[in-house]
Amino acid sequence: MSHASAVASASSLAVNGGAPVSEKPIPMISVDITDADVEAAVRTLRTGMLAQGANVGAFETRFAELTGSRHAIACANGTCALQLAYEPLFEAGDEVLCPTWTYIATASMIAARGATPVFCDADPATYNIDVEDAAKRITPKTTAIAVTHLYGNPANIDAVQKLASAHNLSVIYDAAQAHLATYRGEGLGAYGDAVTYSFYPTKNMTTGEGGMVTVNSDELDHDVRLLRSHGETQKYTHERVGYNYRMTDVEAAIGLSQLDRIESVTARRRTNAAELNSLVSAIPGLHPPSVTDSAEHAYHLYVVRMDLDAFLCDRDAFLDALRAEGVQCAVHYPRPVHRQPVFSHLGAASFPVADQLAKSLFCVPVHPGIGKDDVARVGEALSKVAGAYAR
Numbered sequence: 001m002s003h004a005s006a007v008a009s010a011s012s013l014a015v016n017g018g019a020p021v022s023e024k025p026i027p028m029i030s031v032d033i034t035d036a037d038v039e040a041a042v043r044t045l046r047t048g049m050l051a052q053g054a055n056v057g058a059f060e061t062r063f064a065e066l067t068g069s070r071h072a073i074a075c076a077n078g079t080c081a082l083q084l085a086y087e088p089l090f091e092a093g094d095e096v097l098c099p100t101w102t103y104i105a106t107a108s109m110i111a112a113r114g115a116t117p118v119f120c121d122a123d124p125a126t127y128n129i130d131v132e133d134a135a136k137r138i139t140p141k142t143t144a145i146a147v148t149h150l151y152g153n154p155a156n157i158d159a160v161q162k163l164a165s166a167h168n169l170s171v172i173y174d175a176a177q178a179h180l181a182t183y184r185g186e187g188l189g190a191y192g193d194a195v196t197y198s199f200y201p202t203k204n205m206t207t208g209e210g211g212m213v214t215v216n217s218d219e220l221d222h223d224v225r226l227l228r229s230h231g232e233t234q235k236y237t238h239e240r241v242g243y244n245y246r247m248t249d250v251e252a253a254i255g256l257s258q259l260d261r262i263e264s265v266t267a268r269r270r271t272n273a274a275e276l277n278s279l280v281s282a283i284p285g286l287h288p289p290s291v292t293d294s295a296e297h298a299y300h301l302y303v304v305r306m307d308l309d310a311f312l313c314d315r316d317a318f319l320d321a322l323r324a325e326g327v328q329c330a331v332h333y334p335r336p337v338h339r340q341p342v343f344s345h346l347g348a349a350s351f352p353v354a355d356q357l358a359k360s361l362f363c364v365p366v367h368p369g370i371g372k373d374d375v376a377r378v379g380e381a382l383s384k385v386a387g388a389y390a391r
Contacts, residue, residue, distance in 0.1 A: 010388040015324035021381040022326030022374075030369030031201045032258075032265060040257040044250045052229075055252035060212075062259050063197075066180070069189025069214035071221040074247040074255075075228055078176045078198025081211035082109040082146075084245060085194035088223040089170040090115055090144040097137060097145040097169070099129040100336040101354040106148050106174045107337045118142065119338045121351040125290045127303070127361070128155040130353065131163055144170040149178035149188060151332070151363075152204070152269075152298035153291055157183045157191050172196070176211075177300035179204040180266045184294045189214035194224075199251075204266060204300050205258040207251035268368035269299040272375050276302055276366065279379030283386045285310030301332055302366035304382070308359065311389045318385060319362055325381035330363050 014020035044055060056074050064072035075081050082105055090096055092114025098107050101122035110117040120134040129147050145164055147155045164171045175188050176198035189195050199210035215221050231242030280288040287305040291297045306315055319329050336354040337343060364378050
């Protein structure tokens with residue numbers, strides 16, 4: 001398309017006064033709370049037993065089975081889950097490999113432990129940690145690697161575990177966005193030393209707030225449980241310094257109710273993603289997400305990559321036009337973690353892939369609250385905006 005024809009067709013965009021693809025905005029997220037969830041919470045409230053109790057234990061048991069892990073430890077939120085997983089596995093002063101293309105909690109809880117996050121670039125295809133880049137950053141102080149299963153797409157676990165084995169590194173997987181994702185047919189809890197999850201309202205399942213640590217070691221299970229509740233082995237007997245990171249029984253009641261349908265809502269996400277894949281693949285200059293070999297994506301987010309040189313606008317102007325068409329969208333994330341002010345003291349290393357992703361990725365709705373017609377309208381809006389701005 002020539003520049004002149006692109007400008008002419010741009011007049012049809014809703015952002016320029018044209019008719020939008022969808023009069024009613026298609027939401028980027030949908031918090032999935034049903035009457036069954038509400039009733040489960042109310043039943044627990046009426047018992048008066050609100051703190052950690054039987055519901056938490058039942059939630060842990062079911063979640064461990066669902067994720068292929070031996071133990072699951074519920075806690076207050078996903079950031080607490082990272083802190084509980086990190087503390088027994090490395091020490092203050094250690095260096096811990098960490099993706100720079102992730103949410104800040106993956107790295108900030110390393111720093112909170114007194115260790116140093118050593119940032120690693122992203123794989124240009126999957127957007128997860130580039131294991132080859134990580135290998136180049138190992139020093140005698142490196143004792144662990146933290147790996148995010150970003151957007152719900154599992155990392156290359158085989159490569160991560162091979163690197164960890166070669167250098168005697170502990171492995172912590174951040175699966176805050178990857179409920180029910182699998183690798184080689186197994187739940188993500190089957191791998192690594194610890195895996196952490198979040199139940200924030202926008203995640204694939206929620207308890208309001210809440211988190212979970214899964215482990216396969218009895219010793220690590222013991223340590224994490226002590227840390228979760230003041231280092232207490234029995235009432236008023238404390239073996240170590242710990243925290244109050246317990247989950248309430250009200251939250252666990254909601255979690256148990258959500259587990260009743262997590263498989264069906266995940267299947268809906270995958271169906272929506274498959275339809276989006278077909279639509280996005282047909283649009284020049286836009287690319288659907290890649291799935292890691294041997295993995296099954298959970299599609300917490302559906303991320304689209306722009307070829308910036310294929311368009312007359314940047315990513316943010318593209319999204320302004322897409323929103324005007326009635327499709328809500330978002331950027332996860334506007335800057336890599338190594339560019340966050342809190343980590344400026346670590347110096348300026350080069351992470352070209354992550355820096356490029358920060359300019360070229362965006363997310364469109366994939367959640368189970370939208371149906372086939374909504375997905376079609378998302379595809380139509382993407383095609384309309386891409387055509388108008390094509391170089």
